[in-house]
Amino acid sequence: MRTPAAPLEYSRRMPLRLIFLVTTIFLYAPILILIAFSFSESRRLVNITGFTFKWYERAAGNDQLALAFANSLTIALINTLFATVLGALAALLLWRFRFPGKAAYEGAVALPIVVPEICMGVALYAFFARIGWPSDWIWPFNLSAIAAAHIAFSFPFVTMIVRARLANFNRELEESAKDLGASEWQVLRDIIVPFMKPGLIAGALLAFTLSLDDFVITFFTSGPNTITFPIKIYSMVRFSVTPEVNAASTVLIVITLFLTAFALWVQNRDKPGGSG
Amino acid sequence: MSDDAIVRIEGVSKHFQGGITAVDAVDLEIRRGEFFALLGPSGCGKTTLLRMIAGFEIPTEGRIVIDGEDMSTTPPNRRPINMVFQSYAVFPHMTVAKNVAYGLKVEGVAPAEIAPRVEEALALVKLDGFGARLPSQLSGGQRQRVALARALVKQPKVLLLDEPLSALDAKLREAMQLELVRLQHAVGITFVIVTHDQEEALSMADRIAVMDAGVIRQLATPEVLYEYPSSRFVADFIGKMNLFEGKVLTREGARLLLDVEGVGRISVPCEEEHSGAVGVAIRPEKLHLGREKPSDHSIALSGVVTNLAYFGESSQVFLTTEAGRSLMISQPNASRTTRSGPRKGETLWCWWAPADTLVLRA
Numbered sequence: 001m002r003t004p005a006a007p008l009e010y011s012r013r014m015p016l017r018l019i020f021l022v023t024t025i026f027l028y029a030p031i032l033i034l035i036a037f038s039f040s041e042s043r044r045l046v047n048i049t050g051f052t053f054k055w056y057e058r059a060a061g062n063d064q065l066a067l068a069f070a071n072s073l074t075i076a077l078i079n080t081l082f083a084t085v086l087g088a089l090a091a092l093l094l095w096r097f098r099f100p101g102k103a104a105y106e107g108a109v110a111l112p113i114v115v116p117e118i119c120m121g122v123a124l125y126a127f128f129a130r131i132g133w134p135s136d137w138i139w140p141f142n143l144s145a146i147a148a149a150h151i152a153f154s155f156p157f158v159t160m161i162v163r164a165r166l167a168n169f170n171r172e173l174e175e176s177a178k179d180l181g182a183s184e185w186q187v188l189r190d191i192i193v194p195f196m197k198p199g200l201i202a203g204a205l206l207a208f209t210l211s212l213d214d215f216v217i218t219f220f221t222s223g224p225n226t227i228t229f230p231i232k233i234y235s236m237v238r239f240s241v242t243p244e245v246n247a248a249s250t251v252l253i254v255i256t257l258f259l260t261a262f263a264l265w266v267q268n269r270d271k272p273g274g275s276g
Numbered sequence: 277m278s279d280d281a282i283v284r285i286e287g288v289s290k291h292f293q294g295g296i297t298a299v300d301a302v303d304l305e306i307r308r309g310e311f312f313a314l315l316g317p318s319g320c321g322k323t324t325l326l327r328m329i330a331g332f333e334i335p336t337e338g339r340i341v342i343d344g345e346d347m348s349t350t351p352p353n354r355r356p357i358n359m360v361f362q363s364y365a366v367f368p369h370m371t372v373a374k375n376v377a378y379g380l381k382v383e384g385v386a387p388a389e390i391a392p393r394v395e396e397a398l399a400l401v402k403l404d405g406f407g408a409r410l411p412s413q414l415s416g417g418q419r420q421r422v423a424l425a426r427a428l429v430k431q432p433k434v435l436l437l438d439e440p441l442s443a444l445d446a447k448l449r450e451a452m453q454l455e456l457v458r459l460q461h462a463v464g465i466t467f468v469i470v471t472h473d474q475e476e477a478l479s480m481a482d483r484i485a486v487m488d489a490g491v492i493r494q495l496a497t498p499e500v501l502y503e504y505p506s507s508r509f510v511a512d513f514i515g516k517m518n519l520f521e522g523k524v525l526t527r528e529g530a531r532l533l534l535d536v537e538g539v540g541r542i543s544v545p546c547e548e549e550h551s552g553a554v555g556v557a558i559r560p561e562k563l564h565l566g567r568e569k570p571s572d573h574s575i576a577l578s579g580v581v582t583n584l585a586y587f588g589e590s591s592q593v594f595l596t597t598e599a600g601r602s603l604m605i606s607q608p609n610a611s612r613t614t615r616s617g618p619r620k621g622e623t624l625w626c627w628w629a630p631a632d633t634l635v636l637r638a
Contacts, residue, residue: 170363170365172361172362172363172365173365173367173368175332175352175359175361175365176359176361176365176367176423177367177378177382178351178352178353179330179331179352179353179357179358179359179427180353180358180378180379180382180426180427180430181353181354181379181382181383181430182353182378182382183353183382186382190367190378190382191367194369195368195369197369
């Protein structure tokens with residue numbers, strides 16, 4: 001005798017199986033098709049013929065695309081560094097201290113997460129134009145406006161992740177370290193930061209991917225000499241969807257997938273054990 | 277003020293925001309080398325008092341003198357005191373050996389000296405060979421031993437333990453009670469334990485301070501606390517007790533003549549001065565049961581057995597007297613029989629020696 005199917009037992013309820021199938025198709029089929037076409041001989045995106053790496057070679061040989069890719073990576077790295085440090089500091093501040101206007105500050109920090117990106121983009125565009133932020137500096141300093149914009153919108157995500165991690169911190173760990181003779185700085189270095197580590201890594205990876213594939217905000221803050229990878233792809237697509245674009249996008253997907261998998265691995269590795 | 281006081285608490289009060297007084301003008305001396313227990317129901321202020329000794333709370337009033345030095349406002353990292361926390365607070369990202377070494381490392385002890393001291397501390401708590409493990413690979417009892425080793429390796433003048441046994445199961449708790457006493461004798465350090473479990477305090481401590489509502493109700497050895505509680509609160513909190521309302525009629529030399537509700541007039545030996553309304557109490561194990569009325573000078577009542585509770589080593593018999601009072605009688609199951617004990621519905625006599633009667637201020 002089989003037990004009756006539970007309300008959400010996907011594998012045994014026909015309608016749920018159907019929903020599962022359809023969502024999977026709509027989510028992943030376009031990506032898989034894109035990857036498949038990136039290896040296709042034919043220039044026309046109708047059917048897949050043969051197998052080739054030539055679109056990857058072509059993409060790598062495209063100087064403008066390569067520069068856009070280098071720009072994106074540079075911005076992403078700078079953004080990761082600053083957003084992680086700023087985000088972690090804000091998380092510590094909100095977790096640790098009480099101060100006048102804390103609720104308002106907390107709301108303000110979360111604002112970039114909820115404000116529509118298009119608004120952020122327009123606002124930053126107007127802001128940089130108004131203060132006359134120079135965009136003609138030598139590479140990589142000409143990317144400073146985009147990097148600043150990315151830091152501004154991505155550090156709140158780091159704050160949220162690190163703060164969620166800190167919420168599980170057992171205050172007795174801190175007291176115990178002090179009791180054993182540690183100063184405030186030693187407690188921060190030896191106890192609190194190691195505890196924050198999974199949150200910091202996850203936050204850093206999120207900040208990296210947010211920056212790497214950001215389009216809207218970057219679109220408003222980039223100039224003719226500071227094209228990023230997503231923007232370059234967009235401009236190429238406006239002419240036609242070439243297999244070259246497919247190849248470049250596939251590279252981006254692989255990078256993002258790899259980083260996401262790494263972030264998940266880091267988070268799960270530290271899960272068992274708890275706070276002792 | 278004796279010289280053998282390692283911790284002296286002088287008129288210490290702690291008020292929290294919102295007008296809550298957690299500790300109310302407490303005076304207390306903890307002697308060098310003793311096993312001291314702070315016992316009380318939750319919210320009585322015992323943990324706040326412990327945290328003030330450790331340095332996590334600063335007294336609102338009064339002084340805390342540790343080994344002759346006023347340390348009322350000294351931060352915890354500069355007190356010669358270490359603590360074992362209720363959650364053990366073992367650092368999850370450090371191995372057992374690193375946990376134990378941490379206090380020595382931040383103190384600036386030479387690395388060459390740290391390793392042997394860590395070994396020694398782990399051996400003391402019977403965790404030799406566990407140094408390379410992570411806390412997540414240990415049981416609750418083992419983690420507690422790490423916390424103990426980590427505190428003891430610092431060779432503190434006083435070791436504080438906050439509810440150290442509350443997270444362990446019954447069997448392990450019993451073993452750990454003996455273990456803590458052994459450890460305390462082995463290292464000779466003053467132990468101060470906070471607990472709400474009177475059995476724990478009675479079995480381990482040399483002296484116990486019973487706290488309630490921020491004040492110390494009684495400070496005594498376990499025997500004195502159990503046999504001569506000074507107040508109704510202590511009598512009721514420590515162990516089990518049959519309590520009656522009574523009235524002092526007159527004093528006859530070393531004895532008091534009392535009129536006790538549900539018992540009648542009794543004469544008991546009592547040296548303290550009492551008058552008016554009093555509480556009259558008798559421990560369940562001081563009561564005897566029998567089918568015949570005793571012929572000696574015992575205080576005797578007859579009643580019907582209304583309930584029986586079997587605990588293995590002893591049984592509790594509930595007797596309802598003619599006056600409608602319920603009495604709790606504890607009977608040791610001294611021999612292996614299942615038949616001769618009292619039965620439900622049976623009418624029995626119960627009696628006690630007048631000297632076992634406690635007279636408490638109402």
